[in-house]
Amino acid sequence: xxxxxxxxxxxxxxxxxNGQQISINGSIWDAQSLMEISFAAxxxxxxxxxxxxxxxxxxxxxxxxxxxFILSVKAKEYRxxxxxxxISINELKLGRILIEKDISIDxxxxxxxxxxxxxxDGELEGGSLGMLTATRDIFLNRAAFDFGQVxxxxxxxxxxxxxxxxxxxxxxxxxxxxxxxxxxxxxNDVLRNQDFYLGLQASPYRFGGLLGVTNIDTRxxxxxxxxxxxxxxxxxxxSGRIMASYTSKxxxxxxxxxxxxxxRWAKEGFINGTLYDAFSIYAAxxxxxxxxxxxxxxxxxxxxxxxxxxxxxxxxxQLAGNRYNPYWGFQNGNYRxxxxxxxxxxxxxxxxxxxxxxxxINTGLSYQFGNFSKSRIGYFNAPNPExxxxxxxxxxxxxxxxxxxxxxxxxxxxxxLLKPQLDWENLYSANSINSANGMATYxxxxxxxxxxxxxxxxxxxxxxxxxxxxxxxxxxxxxxSNNFAKINDLLGADYHADIDPFxxxxxxxxxxxxxxxxxxxxxxxxxxxxxxxxxxQMSIVKSNWNFFVAANHTNLxxxxxxxxxxxxxPENSMGKSNPVQFSNYAIKGGxxxxxxxxxxxxxxxxxxxxxxxxxxxxxNPRENNAIVPNLNNEKITxxxxxxxxxxxxxxxxxxxxxxxxQKLTDINFFFVNAGVGSDFVQEVITxxxxxxxxxxxxxxxxxxxxxxxxxxxxxxxxxxxxxxNLAINFDTSExxxxxxxxxxxxxxxxxxxxxxxxxxxxxTALSLGVDYRDPKYWWISAxxxxxxxxxxxxxxxxxxxxxxxxxxxxxxxxxxTPANVARILKQNPMDDIYLLNLVGGKSWLLNGKYLSVFxxxxxxxxxxxxxxxxxxxxxxxxxxxxxxNLSGSPSFGPKYWFGYGRTYFLNLAISF
Numbered sequence: 001x002x003x004x005x006x007x008x009x010x011x012x013x014x015x016x017x018n019g020q021q022i023s024i025n026g027s028i029w030d031a032q033s034l035m036e037i038s039f040a041a042x043x044x045x046x047x048x049x050x051x052x053x054x055x056x057x058x059x060x061x062x063x064x065x066x067x068x069f070i071l072s073v074k075a076k077e078y079r080x081x082x083x084x085x086x087i088s089i090n091e092l093k094l095g096r097i098l099i100e101k102d103i104s105i106d107x108x109x110x111x112x113x114x115x116x117x118x119x120x121d122g123e124l125e126g127g128s129l130g131m132l133t134a135t136r137d138i139f140l141n142r143a144a145f146d147f148g149q150v151x152x153x154x155x156x157x158x159x160x161x162x163x164x165x166x167x168x169x170x171x172x173x174x175x176x177x178x179x180x181x182x183x184x185x186x187x188n189d190v191l192r193n194q195d196f197y198l199g200l201q202a203s204p205y206r207f208g209g210l211l212g213v214t215n216i217d218t219r220x221x222x223x224x225x226x227x228x229x230x231x232x233x234x235x236x237x238x239s240g241r242i243m244a245s246y247t248s249k250x251x252x253x254x255x256x257x258x259x260x261x262x263x264r265w266a267k268e269g270f271i272n273g274t275l276y277d278a279f280s281i282y283a284a285x286x287x288x289x290x291x292x293x294x295x296x297x298x299x300x301x302x303x304x305x306x307x308x309x310x311x312x313x314x315x316x317x318q319l320a321g322n323r324y325n326p327y328w329g330f331q332n333g334n335y336r337x338x339x340x341x342x343x344x345x346x347x348x349x350x351x352x353x354x355x356x357x358x359x360x361i362n363t364g365l366s367y368q369f370g371n372f373s374k375s376r377i378g379y380f381n382a383p384n385p386e387x388x389x390x391x392x393x394x395x396x397x398x399x400x401x402x403x404x405x406x407x408x409x410x411x412x413x414x415x416x417l418l419k420p421q422l423d424w425e426n427l428y429s430a431n432s433i434n435s436a437n438g439m440a441t442y443x444x445x446x447x448x449x450x451x452x453x454x455x456x457x458x459x460x461x462x463x464x465x466x467x468x469x470x471x472x473x474x475x476x477x478x479x480x481s482n483n484f485a486k487i488n489d490l491l492g493a494d495y496h497a498d499i500d501p502f503x504x505x506x507x508x509x510x511x512x513x514x515x516x517x518x519x520x521x522x523x524x525x526x527x528x529x530x531x532x533x534x535x536x537q538m539s540i541v542k543s544n545w546n547f548f549v550a551a552n553h554t555n556l557x558x559x560x561x562x563x564x565x566x567x568x569x570p571e572n573s574m575g576k577s578n579p580v581q582f583s584n585y586a587i588k589g590g591x592x593x594x595x596x597x598x599x600x601x602x603x604x605x606x607x608x609x610x611x612x613x614x615x616x617x618x619x620n621p622r623e624n625n626a627i628v629p630n631l632n633n634e635k636i637t638x639x640x641x642x643x644x645x646x647x648x649x650x651x652x653x654x655x656x657x658x659x660x661x662q663k664l665t666d667i668n669f670f671f672v673n674a675g676v677g678s679d680f681v682q683e684v685i686t687x688x689x690x691x692x693x694x695x696x697x698x699x700x701x702x703x704x705x706x707x708x709x710x711x712x713x714x715x716x717x718x719x720x721x722x723x724x725n726l727a728i729n730f731d732t733s734e735x736x737x738x739x740x741x742x743x744x745x746x747x748x749x750x751x752x753x754x755x756x757x758x759x760x761x762x763x764t765a766l767s768l769g770v771d772y773r774d775p776k777y778w779w780i781s782a783x784x785x786x787x788x789x790x791x792x793x794x795x796x797x798x799x800x801x802x803x804x805x806x807x808x809x810x811x812x813x814x815x816x817t818p819a820n821v822a823r824i825l826k827q828n829p830m831d832d833i834y835l836l837n838l839v840g841g842k843s844w845l846l847n848g849k850y851l852s853v854f855x856x857x858x859x860x861x862x863x864x865x866x867x868x869x870x871x872x873x874x875x876x877x878x879x880x881x882x883x884x885n886l887s888g889s890p891s892f893g894p895k896y897w898f899g900y901g902r903t904y905f906l907n908l909a910i911s912f
Contacts, residue, residue, distance in 0.1 A: 022087055025060040026094030028053050028073055032101065032777065032845040040075035040099075045082075045646045047543070047597065063087070065543075069597040070646050076193065076224060078102050080136060084648040100777070101843055101850065137198065139653060139698030142712035142767045142783070149858060149899055150787045150833055151867040154211060155199075155657055156692040156718035156760035160613075162211030163203075167218055167298065167351045168459045169366045170206065174479050174529040175449070177613055182304045182343045183368075184216075186262035186280035189228050189245040193217040199657075200588055200604035200640055204461050204471040207535045207552035207586055210606075210638055210659060218284045218298045219353075220256040225249045230909035236900060237306075238276040239266040245282075254288040270900045271309040273328025273337050273421075278304040292355040303344040307337030308374075311869060311895035315395050316388050319413065320420055322864050322898035326388040329422030338377050338422055338444065345370030345451065358463050366455040373446040375488055377427070378522075380501045382441040385427060387420055390891040398887045424491075431493040438494025445521070446486050453479040467542065471550075473535040481529070483621070485522040487515055496521065500568070502680065508564035510574075523622035524563040527614055531556045546592040546602075556582045556611045560618055560625050569624040577618075577625035582611035584633055598646050608636040616665040619729055620682050626729075628684055632663040652699040657692070660721065664688040672797060674728075674876035675805025676746050681728040683873075685751070685796055689722035690758060708771040716789075718758040726751045726800050748800040756794055756827050759868060763789035780840035788832040792894050793870035798825060803878055816878040824881065830869070830896075836860040849912040855905065862902040869896035 024044075028037045036057030043050040044061065047069070053059045066087050071094075073081040079102040085092060143154050160177030163170060171179050184191060195215045197203040203213040225247050232241040245260035259282065266276035280302040287295045309325035316324065328337040349366040377385055390396055393416065394409040427442045455477045462470040487496060495514040498507050498521045506513065507522050515521040537550035558580040566573035590604035612634055619626040638659040645652045666685040672678065694716030701709045727747045757763070764787070771781040797803070804816040841854040874892040875881040884890040 021062055021064055022066070022090055022092065023060055023062055024071070024085070024087070024092045024094065025058070026097050027057045028059070028075065028097050028099060029057060030078075030101070031098040032843070032850075033848070037075050037078070037099070040073055040078075043072050043074070044085075045070040045072050045597070047594075065597075067597060070648065073097060073099055075099060076222075082646075082648065082651075101852075137653065137698060138651065138700050138710055139655075139696050139712045139714070140198070142698065142710070142769070143714070143765075146712075146767050146783050146785050146835070146837055147714075147762065147765050147787065149785075149835060149837075149867075150790065150865065151761040151897075152714075152765060152787065153760045155659070155694065155696070156716055156758060156763070157210050157659075159211070161209040163206050163208050163213045165205055165213065165215040166347070166366075167296065167349060167364055168205050168215060168362045168473075169349060169351075169364045169455050169457045170475065170477070174453075174477065174531060175481060175527070175614060180343070180345070180372075182278075183302055183345050183347060184280070184282075184300050185302055185304060186241070186243065186264055186278060187245075187260050187282045187300070187302070189230075189243060190218065190223060190247070190258050190260040190282055190284070191216050193219070193222045199655075200590060200606050200638060202471075202537060202539050202548040202550065202590060204469075204537075205459060206473055206475075206533075207537075207550055207588070209608075210636070218258070218349075219294070219296055220247050220258040220284055220286045221250065221288070221294070223247045223258060226912055228909060228911040230907055232905065232907045234903070234905040235270055236903045236905065237266070237269045237274075238264040238278070239269070240264070250288065256286045256288075258282070258284040268307070268335060270323065270903060271325050272323050273307055273325045273335055274309050275305070275307040275335060275337060275340075277306070278302070294353040296349075296351040296353065298347070298349040298351070300347040301344070302346075303342075305340060305342045307335075308339040308341055310339075310388070311897045312388065313890075313893050313895055315393060315889050315891075315893070317896065317898070319416060322901065324420065326386050326420075327422065329424050331424040336422075336424055338375065340375045341373070342375075342446075343370075343372045345372065360461040362457075362459040364455070364457040366457070367453070368455075369452045371448055371450050373448040373486075375444060375446045378443045378445050380441060380443075380497075380499075382430060385422065385442065387416065387422060392416060393891065395887065395889045395891045398889060399884055399891050401883065404887065428492040431491050440490050440493030440496040442491050443487055443493070443496050444489040444491060446488050448482075448484055448486055450482040450484075451479060453477060467540055469539045469541070471535075471537040471539075473533070475531075475533045477529070477531045477533075479527075479529040481527040482525075483527065484520045484524040487517050487519050487521060490517055498522065503568055505567035507566060509567050509570070510565045523566075525621060526561045526563070527621070528559045528561065529557070529614065544594045547590070549589040550587065552586040552608075554582075554584045554586075554610070556584070558614045558617055560621055562625065566623050572625045573623055575625075577627070580617055580627060580631070582633060584609040584611060586610070600644050602642045602644070603640065604642075605639040606636070608638075609633045610636070612665045616667050619667060619684060620669075628665055628667070628686065630686070631665065632686070634664055635662040636660070637662075649702040650700070653697070655696050657694060657696075659692040661688075661690040661692075662722075664690065664724075668796075668873075670873040672728075672873050672876040673807070673880055674748075674797060675802040675807050675810075675878075676728075676748070677807060679730055681730060683797060684727045684729060686725050686727075687722065688724035689720070690718070691721035692716065692718045692758075692760075694718075694763070706773050706775070708773070710767075710769040710771070712765070712767040714763075714765040716760075716763040718760045718763055720753045720756045720758065723750045723752050723754045724796075725749065726796055728797070748797065748802045750801075751796045751799045753794060753796060753799045756799075757789070757791040757829075759791055759793035759870070761790060761868065762787035762833070763791075777844070778840070778842035780838070783837045783839075785835045785837065786832065787835070788829065790830045790833075790866070790868065791827055792830070792868065792896070794827060795871040795873045795876075797873055797876050798871070798881070803876065803881075805877060806879060807877060813878045815882075821878065824885070830866045833863065833865045833899075834861075835863060835865075849910055852907075852909045852911075854907040854909075858903050858905075859899070859901055864901070865899045866896045867899045869894050 028040045038055045040053045042059045051059050068086050071083045071085045078099045081099045164179035197213045199212050205215050227246045229244045241264040243262040247258040248256050250256040262280045264278045268274050283299045285297045327339040347368045351364045354361045394413045397405040397409040430441045457475040460472040498515050532555045534553045539548040560577040562574045586608040588606035592602035594600040640657040643654045668683040671680050697713040699711045729745050766786045769783040773779040804812045806813050837858045839856040843852040871894050872892045875884050
């Protein structure tokens with residue numbers, strides 16, 4: 001009897017629950033073609049309820065929720081549609097929902113507007129901004145497409161702090177921690193399928209960094225089948241581009257594939273003499289064993305050759321303008337740039353995707369190889385050939401220690417204006433003078449990095465129920481990075497003598513002294529990196545709150561192997577160094593509380609220990625195995641608080657963030673006239689802290705069905721947060737161990753840089769925008785942008801006590817009081833910037849083919865502005881600095897990078 005009563009009670013309770021369940025259903029269609037859209041994502045915002053449409057575009061959500069919510073519809077290459085719904089009856093029939101093609105995705109193709117000269121070494125192709133194209137977040141999109149013109153960094157972070165993955169495999173380089181966007185540039189059409197996880201949010205792929213995680217999925221099954229062709233014209237980095245891609249439907253043999261190719265070129269970009277020559281080829285083949293098991297092969301080959309440009313002083317800017325570039329000149333009537341970057345690092349990847357009940361697995365094997373080189377002119381016992389060398393400019397004669405010579409200054413000005421570019425014919429002539437013995441005075445050579453990297457990666461995602469999910473990742477990376485200088489062109493000479501001109505010593509005692517074209521000279525060594533990474537994460541999703549906690553452990557090993565026996569360092573230049581090993585941990589967590597279906601708040605925190613980069617571990621790896629003494633792990637502490645709102649007409653996010661970097665190490669190379677002497681030095685900065693804190697706001701208001709208003713605002717405080725220690729090292733030292741000897745080191749003590757601003761781009765940014773979208777499928781938008789609080793990079797050595805010392809007497813200069821030094825070393829921001837950007841486009845559907853046109857005009861009023869810069873280190877003592885600045889036109893004043901003036905981008909595309 002009791003058994004029957006229990007069965008009856010269970011059935012009755014089940015009927016009660018069933019009675020509370022509500023069905024929300026409908027179908028998703030293309031507004032122009034009236035075709036069903038399969039695999040569109042339907043989500044009730046602020047909840048975990050999410051489904052995908054079937055092959056006929058239909059969907060159904062079963063829920064027990066009641067009240068007012070926002071239903072969002074997302075499909076690849078379509079605009080997000082947001083519908084207010086009131087769940088109060090047993091069934092909510094939404095019928096046919098029409099969504100429009102988003103031709104503004106072509107805006108992603110023009111994200112890269114920065115020239116190599118405007119970004120720090122290695123931070124190619126847009127730096128941290130590239131990963132932001134994967135999100136529809138209002139603020140981040142504005143940061144990428146508008147603030148990015150002025151070298152804006154989100155929250156002041158370097159791109160090292162964001163992870164970029166392809167099919168779950170990490171693409172950040174072990175050398176500098178940054179993703180190299182050039183490795184897959186020009187393949188926008190087949191790399192649009194991206195998942196982005198903002199900041200400290202939970203990511204199912206990896207632990208991530210301060211900038212979050214971007215995963216690019218190359219599976220053909222995730223792309224819309226068909227053909228797409230586009231052509232572009234621009235006056236920015238490149239002048240022309242063509243792209244073509246094709247994705248097949250899955251055939252009866254369960255194969256699907258994608259093919260893509262692109263070509264980009266320019267005789268010169270916006271900056272004079274900056275050639276651009278790039279092509280990319282892509283192939284992906286997917287085989288589906290069954291609905292739960294897929295095998296994917298991906299191959300990417302991208303070659304990029306581009307001419308670089310230089311930061312210039314205010315004096316040079318006044319003489320030649322913001323498009324001036326000293327690195328190029330004419331040779332036989334053709335442009336020739338002495339500073340070319342060439343990169344070709346193919347990627348081959350094999351992935352297995354499997355689903356076993358509640359377990360999802362992605363295992364990947366990746367192999368990447370290739371070269372990255374940067375050319376430059378080497379000069380040996382000869383004058384610097386660059387036209388902006390300080391001895392060739394008017395300021396050299398005005399600031400002469402024997403008194404100003406205005407006549408010679410005027411002659412120097414006229415000579416510069418007459419021949420402002422690099423004189424290639426003079427280089428050949430100088431080499432021909434040595435024709436008796438054929439030895440080169442000038443050579444063009446390439447600093448080359450030849451990498452081979454093997455990566456093994458496995459990702460596990462387990463969802464035991466609707467509440468709990470568990471994510472895990474195991475990865476191993478092994479990289480061999482050969483670094484060497486190779487002679488590109490002897491410029492008419494017969495050979496180059498491989499001798500250091502400053503010490504008259506051989507760079508390789510065991511090698512041949514005379515070097516010819518294609519020979520390796522100067523330095524030759526290999527870095528080996530090995531990294532093993534383990535990540536685990538648990539997330540809990542409830543109806544009105546979410547929670548996650550994640551942990552990460554990394555083992556990292558560096559080792560240098562020198563192939564040259566350097567005469568200056570006979571005991572530690574050749575052979576393997578002692579291995580440098582690091583073992584680090586990281587934890588993070590986050591909590592989200594949903595005030596209602598339209599508003600929620602979240603907070604996230606992270607503690608991260610990480611190894612210093614290899615470039616900040618070895619003091620001078622080109623010549624020896626010396627390692628920074630008492631090397632520390634870096635420590636990062638970060639927290640953010642976020643408020644999200646999702647009303648029918650208003651979408652917004654407000655974030656407050658705080659991040660402290662501790663125990664950083666930084667190494668720089670330069671020539672300095674300091675109070676302790678003059679020489680080419682390696683500057684080693686240790687125990688450096690940085691602080692990044694601020695707020696960011698993104699807001700969008702749908703004024704009507706056609707008009708949308710938007711705003712983005714960022715206010716940051718990015719400063720040095722400690723007074724680090726600074727030491728300089730000289731090439732003339734010799735030592736017998738990996739730690740550099742005291743004879744070759746001068747410890748300059750504390751550098752007083754605390755509270756100086758970091759050179760992270762504008763720390764205040766505001767953008768106001770209006771978009772008009774016509775029912776006839778054309779649209780236009782205007783963005784007004786204001787950017788300020790942008791600072792140059794400071795000379796750290798000037799903030800040490802050595803700056804006070806007279807190198808002739810080793811005593812302080814008479815007027816070098818703390819007040820006078822503070823006054824002349826005061827850090828001032830660059831000028832505020834106002835920019836207007838216009839974008840627009842239109843699409844047509846003709847006989848089943850989509851045609852679209854997209855055009856943008858940036859900096860409509862052709863404003864001159866500085867994007868960044870740095871203080872030169874040359875004047876490293878008070879006396880020289882004051883004398884150089886007396887005239888108001890210093891020879892060694894700050895150097896600046898300048899932004900582009902008025903530029904355009906036009907893209908025409910057809911897809912079917």
